[in-house]
Structure formats: structure tokens, C-alpha cells
Amino acid sequence: MKYTIVCSALLILTALLMASCGPAATQGPMAWLDQPLDGAKLPLEPQELTAHASDADGVTSLEFYVNGALLVRSTAAGGMLEHATVGWNPSTPGVYTIAARATDSQGNTGPDSVAVVTVGEVEGSPAPSPAVPPTEEIVTEETPSPRPPSSPGPTGTPRPPTPRPTTTAPTVTPPRPSPTRPIATATAPARRAEIAYFGADPSTINFGGCSTLSWGVEYAAAVYLDGQGVGDHATQQVCPASSTTYTLYATSAGGDAQATATVTVIEEPTPTPIVTAIVVDTTAPYVSNLDADPDSITANAYQCNGTQTTVSVFADDPSGVASVRAYWTLESQSGQVDMTPQGGGLYEAVLGPFSISAAPANLLISFVARDTVGNSSSPPVGPITVGVTYCIG
Numbered sequence: 551m552k553y554t555i556v557c558s559a560l561l562i563l564t565a566l567l568m569a570s571c572g573p574a575a576t577q578g579p580m581a582w583l584d585q586p587l588d589g590a591k592l593p594l595e596p597q598e599l600t601a602h603a604s605d606a607d608g609v610t611s612l613e614f615y616v617n618g619a620l621l622v623r624s625t626a627a628g629g630m631l632e633h634a635t636v637g638w639n640p641s642t643p644g645v646y647t648i649a650a651r652a653t654d655s656q657g658n659t660g661p662d663s664v665a666v667v668t669v670g671e672v673e674g675s676p677a678p679s680p681a682v683p684p685t686e687e688i689v690t691e692e693t694p695s696p697r698p699p700s701s702p703g704p705t706g707t708p709r710p711p712t713p714r715p716t717t718t719a720p721t722v723t724p725p726r727p728s729p730t731r732p733i734a735t736a737t738a739p740a741r742r743a744e745i746a747y748f749g750a751d752p753s754t755i756n757f758g759g760c761s762t763l764s765w766g767v768e769y770a771a772a773v774y775l776d777g778q779g780v781g782d783h784a785t786q787q788v789c790p791a792s793s794t795t796y797t798l799y800a801t802s803a804g805g806d807a808q809a810t811a812t813v814t815v816i817e818e819p820t821p822t823p824i825v826t827a828i829v830v831d832t833t834a835p836y837v838s839n840l841d842a843d844p845d846s847i848t849a850n851a852y853q854c855n856g857t858q859t860t861v862s863v864f865a866d867d868p869s870g871v872a873s874v875r876a877y878w879t880l881e882s883q884s885g886q887v888d889m890t891p892q893g894g895g896l897y898e899a900v901l902g903p904f905s906i907s908a909a910p911a912n913l914l915i916s917f918v919a920r921d922t923v924g925n926s927s928s929p930p931v932g933p934i935t936v937g938v939t940y941c942i943g
Contacts, residue, residue, distance in 0.1 A: 578660030579605030579652040581612065584633075586648065586667045594643055594670035601663065602633035603652030614638070615649040615662070616739075628655055641739040643670030741769035742805030748798045750788075754814045760789040761813045763796060770800035770807075790815055834927040835867035835919035837874070840934045842915060848941040849906040858902030859913070859936050864895045867921035871895070874919045877930060880904050880938065881911055889917075909940045 585600040586592060599621075603609045609632035614621045616638065626632035632652075640646065646669055649662040746766040755761050767773050767782040775786065775798055788796070795812045842861045849857060865871045874889040874897040883904070889897035904913065916932035 578658035579603045579607075579609050579654045580660050581650045581652040581663045583648060583650040583663040583665050586665055588665040588667075590665065590667045592640075592667055592669045594640060596637060596639045597669075598635055599638050599648060599650075600633065600635045601650035601652075602631065603650075603660065604631045605652065605654040605658075605660070606630060607654040607656050607658070609652050610655050611653045613651045613653070615647075615651065617647050618649075626652075639739070640669045643672055644668075645672065740802060740804035743770040743800035743802035743807040744768045745798060745800055745807045745809045748809040748811050750796070750811045750813045753812065754816065756816050757791070757818045758789075759815075760787050762787050763811060765798050765809075767798075767800045767807075769804070770802050772801045774799045774801075788813060792817065829868075831867070831869040831921065831923050832925060833867070834925045835865045835871050835874075835921050837863050837865050837917055837919050837927050837931040839864045840915075840917060840932055842934055842936045845935075846937040846939070847902065847904070847913070849904055849909070849911075849938050857904060857941075858900055860898060860900050861889075861915055861917075861934070862892075862896060862898045863889070863917050863919075863931070865897055865919040866895050867919070867925070869925070870922040872920045872922050874917060876901065877916045877918065878913060880913045881906055881908075904938055906938055906940070909938070911938045912936070913938050 581601055581603040583599075583601045585598060599614050601612055601614065603612055603626075608628040608630060609626045610628050611626055612624045612632065612634040614624070614634075614636055621638060622636045624634035624636055626634065638648075645666065647664060647666050649664045651659060651662050653659045744767065746768055748763075748765040750761045750763050752761055762785055763775070764785040765773075765775075765780075765783070770782055773780050773782050776796055780786070782800075788794070790813055793812065793814045795810050798809045798811070800807045840861075840863050842859045844859060847857055847859050861876055863874060865874050871891075874891075875886055876889055876899045877886045878884065878901055885901075887899045887901060889899040891897050901913070901915065913936040914933040915936065916930035918927055918930045920926040
């Protein structure tokens with residue numbers, strides 16, 4: 551551990567000297583992955599990744615990658631020397647490639663600092679077999695056996711020499727290739743669903759108006775708006791009748807996310823009911839233009855013409871006229887007749903024939919009108935007078 555700290559300090563000092571003495575950096579900042587180190591064996595538990603970077607233009611961010619996928623981008627303060635520590639929770643055992651990369655204030659990105667680590671116990675990885683050195687070719691040289699002296703043949707001819715055995719080179723066995731050790735492939739942990747934005751425009755509407763919901767979701771397997779499946783980047787128009795809160799829900803194998811947006815509805819004030827005063831009609835119908843035609847008639851003692859007269863009046867009432875009746879008296883006689891409406895408020899009736907005991911006599915006619923609510927012209931309107939004489943002929 552002390553050795554690691556000393557090495558890191560020396561690297562930081564070297565980077566500062568290079569940044570201050572050398573020309574302005576143009577290839578991007580240099581990054582160093584301080585933890586974990588290359589070849590480290592880590593337990594299957596949450597880990598901390600630490601890196602630092604240096605650049606004359608200032609370091610603005612440090613990025614950490616796991617198996618080529620961005621784990622997190624840490625924003626730096628823009629100094630010549632910056633460092634960052636982030637958390638990493640490996641989900642399964644395996645061999646992981648960790649990388650750190652830095653970006654300066656000019657947008658230049660430097661090279662990656664990489665470490666390959668083993669997390670947990672990786673099963674199914676047999677130990678490598680020791681390499682078998684190639685067998686050297688061994689040539690055995692046979693020591694010649696002493697030859698017995700040749701004895702002369704029966705005829706004194708020397709015996710031919712004994713043939714020398716041929717030396718056979720041993721067979722060379724080629725080395726057995728070591729079995730290839732399988733490389734464990736690490737599975738990148740699933741990302742948690744992220745809701746980048748979710749809102750309503752406008753967020754306040756008048757009663758009867760509409761608003762537009764818009765959202766953007768990353769790393770989601772499915773997205774739901776109030777329980778209905780929707781796209782991860784979409785909009786939807788809503789026209790609520792009252793203030794409503796909408797819920798956006800995103801699911802992922804790495805974790806779910808949820809957000810809400812409220813549309814406030816300004817409701818129209820309840821109109822004040824218009825109270826219509828009920829006018830009670832207590833006035834009798836208005837009766838006018840009383841008339842008789844002719845205004846002088848003869849009695850029927852001698853069966854002469856002109857024994858009848860037509861009377862007429864105009865009657866009006868806000869509630870409507872129900873009836874108009876004519877009442878008459880002549881000497882000791884009396885009677886009544888319902889008048890017939892002629893339109894426009896005109897009512898008419900025919901009176902007669904009459905008889906009299908003495909001449910001349912006067913026919914007195916009065917009128918009573920009633921409206922639809924029971925009011926009547928009382929006392930009767932009138933009278934008008936029609937002169938009655940005997941028929942001389």
C-alpha cells in the first residue's frame with residue numbers, strides 16, 4: 551500500500567513538472583488510474599475507483615469506463631491537477647477492464663489509463679499447464695565392438711570383416727501444446743432507468759384548455775404514463791377538466807425511476823344565478839272602446855227591422871284575457887252574453903231582439919273582462935246606452 555502511495559505521488563510530481571516546463575498541451579490531459587491497479591484481485595463487493603489527471607489547460611472532467619461502457623463522468627474544477635473517486639458495484643464475478651480518461655478545458659481528450667482486474671472467484675478457469683520444453687534430438691554413437699581376428703580360411707583366404715551395425719536415431723516427440731485457458735467474459739451491470747426530463751407546457755391552463763406533456767428517458771426497458779405504455783422520448787396533449795398530476799414510470803433491470811408533472815386548471819367561477827322576480831298580476835284586464843252599432847234600435851212589437859244591435863270592446867291583460875261578457879238591462883228585463891274574440895284584443899256580441907212596454911226605452915249595456923289568473927273588471931265597465939223605440943209601420 552505504501553509503495554502505491556509513493557508511486558502515485560511521484561507520478562503526480564512528474565506530471566506537474568511536465569505541465570509547467572513543457573509546451574502547451576494539445577493532445578489532451580494525461581490520466582492515471584490509481585485504484586485498482588492492473589492485475590488486482592478484488593472481492594465481489596462495492597469498490598472505489600480513483601484516478602487523477604494533469605493538463606496545462608486545466609482538467610474539466612474525469613470519466614470512468616467498465617468494459618468499454620461509461621460508468622460515470624465526474625466534473626472537475628478545471629485545475630492543472632484534478633482527481634476523482636467514484637463508486638462501482640460489480641454484479642457478477644469476472645475479469646473487468648477498468649479505464650480512466652480525462653478532458654481539458656479546450657475539449658481535448660487524453661489517452662486512457664487501463665487496469666484489468668479479477669473480481670471474485672472466476673469458475674471454469676483451469677490452471678495453465680507448465681510448458682513442456684522441446685525434446686532435443688539425441689544421437690547415440692555406438693562404440694565399435696572389437697573385431698575378432700580374421701582366421702584364415704581353409705584355403706588360406708582371409709575371412710571378410712563382420713558388417714558394422716547401422717545406428718538408428720531416436721524418434722523426437724514434439725512438445726504437447728498447453729491447453730488454452732478460457733477467458734472469463736465479464737457482463738457489464740445493467741444501468742438504472744433515468745428520467746432526463748418530464749414536464750407540462752403550459753403547467754397552468756384555463757378551464758377547457760389543453761397542455762402538452764413531454765419527457766425523455768434513458769436506459770429503460772419500458773416506459774408508462776399513468777399506466778399506459780409510451781415511448782422513451784415523446785409528447786402527449788392532455789386537456790384535464792380539473793387540476794391533475796401525471797406520473798411517468800420507467801423500468802429497467804438495473805432499477806426503476808419515477809417522476810410526476812402537474813397541470814393546474816383555473817376553473818371558471820360559478821355564475822351567480824339570475825333571480826327573476828315573479829310579478830303577481832293583481833290587476834283586472836283593461837277594457838276600452840265600448841261601442842254599439844246601431845246605437846238606436848226598434849222593439850219587435852210590430853215585427854219591424856232593427857231589433858238587434860252589435861256591441862264591441864277592446865280588452866288586454868299581461869296574464870292574458872280569459873273571457874269578456876256583456877250584461878244588459880231593458881225596463882224590467884236583463885241578460886248576459888259571452889262575447890266572441892275577433893283578434894287583436896277585439897271582442898263582439900249581438901244583442902236582441904227586444905220588446906218594450908212603453909216607448910221610448912233605453913237598453914243599458916255593461917262589460918266584465920276576466921284574465922287567466924282570476925282577476926275581473928269589477929265593477930263592470932260601462933254602461934253604454936242604446937235607444938229603443940216602437941216600430942211604426
